[in-house]
Amino acid sequence: MVTITDISKACGVSRATVSKALNGAPDIAPKTAERIREQARALGYLPNATARALKMGRSYNIGVLFSDPTGSGITHEYFSQILESVKAEAERLGYDITFISKDLGAMSMDFYEHAKYRSCDGVVIASADFQDPAIIRLAQSEIPTVTLDYTFDSRTSILSDNVRGMEALVRFVYERGHRRLAFIHGEMTSVTQKRVASFKKTCASLGITVPGDFIRPAVYHDPRSSGLATRALLALPEQPTCIFYPDDLSFLGGMSELERHGISIPKDMSVVGYDGIPLSQILRPRLTTYRQGAERMGSEAARLLIEQIEHPDTWLPQSITVEGELLEGDTVRIIG
Amino acid sequence: MVTITDISKACGVSRATVSKALNGAPDIAPKTAERIREQARALGYLPNATARALKMGRSYNIGVLFSDPTGSGITHEYFSQILESVKAEAERLGYDITFISKDLGAMSMDFYEHAKYRSCDGVVIASADFQDPAIIRLAQSEIPTVTLDYTFDSRTSILSDNVRGMEALVRFVYERGHRRLAFIHGEMTSVTQKRVASFKKTCASLGITVPGDFIRPAVYHDPRSSGLATRALLALPEQPTCIFYPDDLSFLGGMSELERHGISIPKDMSVVGYDGIPLSQILRPRLTTYRQGAERMGSEAARLLIEQIEHPDTWLPQSITVEGELLEGDTVRIIG
DNA sequence: ATAATGAACTTAATCGATTAAGTCAACTTT
DNA sequence: AAAGTTGACTTAATCGATTAAGTTCATTAT
Secondary structure (H helix, E strand, C coil): CCCHHHHHHHHCCCHHHHHHHHCCCCCCCHHHHHHHHHHHHHHCCCCCHHHHHHHHCCCCEEEEEECCCCCCHHHCHHHHHHHHHHHHHHHHCCCEEEECCCCECCECCCHHHHHHHCCCCEEEEEECCCCCHHHHHHHCCCCCEEEECCCCCCCEEEEECHHHHHHHHHHHHHHCCCCCEEEEECCCCHHHHHHHHHHHHHHHHCCCCCCHHHEEECCCCCHHHHHHHHHHHHCCCCCCCEEECCCHHHHHHHHHHHHHCCCCCCCCCEEECCECCHHHHHCCCCCCEEECCHHHHHHHHHHHHHHHHHCCCCCCCCEEEECCEEECCCCCCCCC | CCCHHHHHHHHCCCHHHHHHHHCCCCCCCHHHHHHHHHHHHHHCCCCCHHHHHHHHCCCCEEEEEECCCCCCHHHCHHHHHHHHHHHHHHHHCCCEEEEECCCECCECCCHHHHHHHCCCCEEEEEECCCCCHHHHHHHCCCCCEEEECCCCCCCEEEEECHHHHHHHHHHHHHHCCCCCEEEEECCCCHHHHHHHHHHHHHHHHCCCCCCHHHEEECCCCCHHHHHHHHHHHHCCCCCCCEEECCCHHHHHHHHHHHHHCCCCCCCCCEEECCECCHHHHHCCCCCCEEECCHHHHHHHHHHHHHHHHHCCCCCCCCEEEECCEEECCCCCCCCC
8 A cells, every 4th residue: 555655755755745745735845746746646646534534533424324114225216316416415525425324243333323433524314213312312412414304403404395295286186176185194204294284284275174084194115005095095985086195106005906996097096196206207107296306305415414514613503495396297187 | 532542541551451351352351351341331432443444454344336327326226225235234244335436526536546545345346337447447456346247357246147037037928928029128238148148048949039120229227218119119010929128117118108009018018027126016017027136136245245355365256146036927918 | 499481461663644843944134 | 144034844743543562470380
């Protein structure tokens, strides 16, 4: 491995001079600096991030936390989009990313300890159980964090516009004549609460009454569970004309169930999804859904985290809401 | 930050003793070791991976390289499954993972330089252009590597059983009476070559003649391109009875195109995919496809890489082929 | 009683890079 | 000419942990 010592010997200067020259310090003669840089290139010198991190107390490495209780965090298209854009933005700003998990090999550590152990300059908490004490500990620690879709007190977060998204969907189907709307929702997280509340509120403001059994619990990203919820809806004496699914993938479970009953979309039943993953627009019929700005959420998360890392003293916690957009597919029939 | 120095002061011993005690060195009196461990716990001591890496020349960090030219490496379900299982296995063995990319912030470095810069103990090359000189440089460097779905000379690799997979699919549709098979394939990588060769060979051995225009080029994971290829096939005077798609996602493009022509699956046209991503089994009709053992490929990649890292002198390059399985969906009609 | 052995530590160097403080010669200022 | 200033370096400490090579003292062997 070529180190600054090798360069210093080759150039006949001290290691300090080499370090300064390579970092553009002002007290190095231009031609010395040039000679040093030339040698560094010739020898194939690469700075050692580890040594630099140790001395500077900055690793230029940020942690990313995906702790889906179901264990399939990054395999969901929505989250992998977020990961991809966090990664891209972080790299653009000179940071690498490392996954933060519980338990590393034999040592058992929690998220906070793992982040410290790896000297992460900050952590993006992308998908997690925000009630988990280990998550709370991390979010309340001295480590800069940015959470996605959840806000901890006095901490920075990136939020998807769940309230407006749901409102847009309800208005969209309302305008197409639907009055009997059923909503299958995911686990009762804060996001879900916002969506349910927005669904109810928008319905109410439009004069739509939603029967209690039109609101059905299911599990996010689980076609089976939304299939069951769909079946329950179909068993009701009076059926909805449009079903809201917790997310695009869940819609697929509903789709199979509807098919099994010989119900065709959108002729016999209208449906809308949520997320707007690329798949939703490849499917036929194209799903009407609300596309969350996953890409922007990821890049904003990385950007804000790094700003916070680089200006810790002047940092003011903030929440950014990233707007999405309604994708008008072919799964909502016009009634009347 | 609590360091071994703090512990050494609290216990009235030298830092060396603390280090040894915490690492279970044999020359520390059991009760001293216990006292030190007790203090470490009480003070909330966490080892510093950075310092340890600097001294030991081992970072317990492995790089993962996903460099899809289309830029959407990890957002594909197949690759995100691999990533997830590489991550899980690496963590189980005490390693963290860091993404390796070209260009980090202002510094421009290639993959090899990036891996060195971060002191990665090894790199899993999961998805890349294996002709890229930067990839070749990394794969031929002194850094331990494991490649997926490609073998560099004298290097370890994990291969998916493309030959057997394709053979299984051809035999499957053959047994159901199909004799006119069309194959839409992806970009001509080594994987594609294997699949095309296996397709042709199996057809030949079964006495099936494949017209030249039944073999169509497209692009992996691109529904649009496979849609176009599908259209071209439908324009032929004599059409196939079964279309092989390059992958499950590409099938979706074909599906839309077939639908547009009023062709129903599998009544009017049979199809098979490749990959066996979870989505393929959620769709209706369930896709007949060959499931690659993405999960095992990822965990084997991590396992072999780490073995290689930990026993560099006795390491013999090897290639492991991970078997997949045919998923019998509902997209192949029985003829006759 | 003296030497040898071994257990239980400590000393000090080291990994690679950064940086505050110091040195020294050349140049200005008065 | 003496004093001050500046430019261009060097010295040496430091980040936190590891480890080869001592050191010390108690115990055992001869």
